[in-house]
Amino acid sequence: MNVVVIGAGISGLIAAYELERAGIKPILLEASDRVGGRVATDEVDGFLLDRGFQVLLTAYPEARRYLDFEVLKLKKFYPGALILKPGGSFAISDPLRNPSEVFGMVFSPVGSLFDKLKIYKLTKALQKKQIDDIFNSPNISTIQFLRDYGFSEKIITNFFKPFFKGIFLENELKTSARMFQFVFKMFGEGFAAVPENGMQAIPDYLKSKLEHTELRLNTPVTKVEGHQVFLKNREILQADKIIITGKPDHLLQQLKGQINPYHSVFNLYFSLEKSFLARPMIGLVPDDKFLINNIVFMTDVSKTYSKKGKALLSVSVVRDVETPENLEKLVALELEAISGIKAEFFKHVKTYEIKEALPDVEEMKADLAFTNTKIHDHIFLAGDYLLNGSFNAAMTSGRKAVEALLLTIQEPH
Numbered sequence: 411m412n413v414v415v416i417g418a419g420i421s422g423l424i425a426a427y428e429l430e431r432a433g434i435k436p437i438l439l440e441a442s443d444r445v446g447g448r449v450a451t452d453e454v455d456g457f458l459l460d461r462g463f464q465v466l467l468t469a470y471p472e473a474r475r476y477l478d479f480e481v482l483k484l485k486k487f488y489p490g491a492l493i494l495k496p497g498g499s500f501a502i503s504d505p506l507r508n509p510s511e512v513f514g515m516v517f518s519p520v521g522s523l524f525d526k527l528k529i530y531k532l533t534k535a536l537q538k539k540q541i542d543d544i545f546n547s548p549n550i551s552t553i554q555f556l557r558d559y560g561f562s563e564k565i566i567t568n569f570f571k572p573f574f575k576g577i578f579l580e581n582e583l584k585t586s587a588r589m590f591q592f593v594f595k596m597f598g599e600g601f602a603a604v605p606e607n608g609m610q611a612i613p614d615y616l617k618s619k620l621e622h623t624e625l626r627l628n629t630p631v632t633k634v635e636g637h638q639v640f641l642k643n644r645e646i647l648q649a650d651k652i653i654i655t656g657k658p659d660h661l662l663q664q665l666k667g668q669i670n671p672y673h674s675v676f677n678l679y680f681s682l683e684k685s686f687l688a689r690p691m692i693g694l695v696p697d698d699k700f701l702i703n704n705i706v707f708m709t710d711v712s713k714t715y716s717k718k719g720k721a722l723l724s725v726s727v728v729r730d731v732e733t734p735e736n737l738e739k740l741v742a743l744e745l746e747a748i749s750g751i752k753a754e755f756f757k758h759v760k761t762y763e764i765k766e767a768l769p770d771v772e773e774m775k776a777d778l779a780f781t782n783t784k785i786h787d788h789i790f791l792a793g794d795y796l797l798n799g800s801f802n803a804a805m806t807s808g809r810k811a812v813e814a815l816l817l818t819i820q821e822p823h
């Protein structure tokens with residue numbers, strides 16, 4: 411059986427792994443020079459820079475199925491968040507994992523006592539709710555869900571908005587409440603973490619599990635027609651079955667214009683002598699006038715992110731509008747306002763503009779029906795955009811594409 415998988419992102423790596431488990435030796439074609447797709451880490455000036463701030467949630471069922479957290483040497487974030495405002499900052503001590511701690515914050519200006527009770531109630535309710543039930547719940551926006559649930563505007567502005575803007579990469583919390591509940595549940599049941607040596611360690615680990623896959627890097631595919639896979643180097647591969655991962659609209663004529671747009675983000679890195687956040691926590695900037703949405707000292711989480719002993723700060727700017735030309739300077743000035751440390755001490759390392767970061771999925775799902783992944787008897791789709799923008803979804807989609815493919819082999823013709 412001659413199977414070609416296009417794209418060695420998370421979904422393609424899982425697809426290749428599952429094909430191997432079924433006794434198939436696939437060819438895995440990747441356009442770039444590395445595996446991982448949107449999960450990548452660059453080494454720049456002695457710093458490890460993830461391309462876009464992202465975390466692995468250890469409670470993801472698919473991550474537990476496919477990853478070895480020990481081998482990845484996961485470094486955990488301290489649960490909760492720090493709310494950063496000019497002239498002061500205050501911690502939300504673990505509102506997600508240990509809701510009882512929130513009661514200690516009765517006098518904090520984060521939200522009302524009712525809000526804290528509601529966070530507790532929601533966490534408890536989601537612990538009991540199955541993931542499938544979450545994704546079958548009404549497809550309303552996150553902001554509507556929070557208001558319907560009775561949260562005050564104060565806690566929405568101070569905590570929920572910046573926290574989930576940083577996750578959904580959009581400003582209005584229009585993203586489905588299904589995704590909100592799923593992520594909230596995952597935060598409550600595990601940890602946010604990064605591998606000691608950067609996010610690239612995740613796809614590298616998945617690659618290391620492949621024993622019978624022919625991986626071809628630097629091999630862009632230009633089109634798929636019938637059973638033929640056309641490569642940019644003019645080679646044509648004949649395949650019995652084809653799995654297309656990532657956005658497929660540039661490969662298949664029939665899907666042109668059918669894939670939803672993506673949310674984008676700017677991720678800026680600065681170095682500083684030392685961290686100004688007390689713990690390895692996500693810092694949130696709730697003030698809408700600021701460009702910055704969230705910051706993290708990656709070196710507070712894993713020292714390995716800096717080879718020179720300096721602190722490495724990751725800043726996310728979530729904007730739907732044109733970004734000013736002097737973004738680095740403006741962000742450094744905002745960092746000064748937040749920390750009291752002069753802007754000139756924040757040394758800019760690199761800025762990433764990630765235009766296609768997260769798919770804007772209208773009907774967020776947890777799982778895929780075979781009919782959603784099979785588009786011909788021999789062509790199958792995988793990728794997070796089919797479900798929701800997450801590692802968990804990318805992994806599920808890779809597995810489901812292979813299950814659908816195997817069914818077509820077993821079916822009598």
Ligand SMILES: Cc1cc2nc3c(=O)[nH]c(=O)nc-3n(C[C@H](O)[C@H](O)[C@H](O)COP(=O)(O)OP(=O)(O)OC[C@H]3O[C@@H](n4cnc5c(N)ncnc54)[C@H](O)[C@@H]3O)c2cc1C
Nearest residue numbers: 417419420421441447448462464465631656793794800801
């Ligand atoms: C900034 C950012 C933050 C994120 N934060 C989180 C987070 O905190 N938690 C979380 O769970 N998820 C997060 N995600 C989402 C997560 O990274 C993705 O859901 C996941 O990596 C998607 O994997 P994929 O295989 O579906 O797609 P991709 O990673 O896009 O993989 C597709 C692959 O196909 C290759 N390819 C495309 N076209 C061709 C072609 N013609 N020929 C050959 N190869 C081709 C590409 O080069 C790529 O390697 C984040 C993503 C970004 C970008």
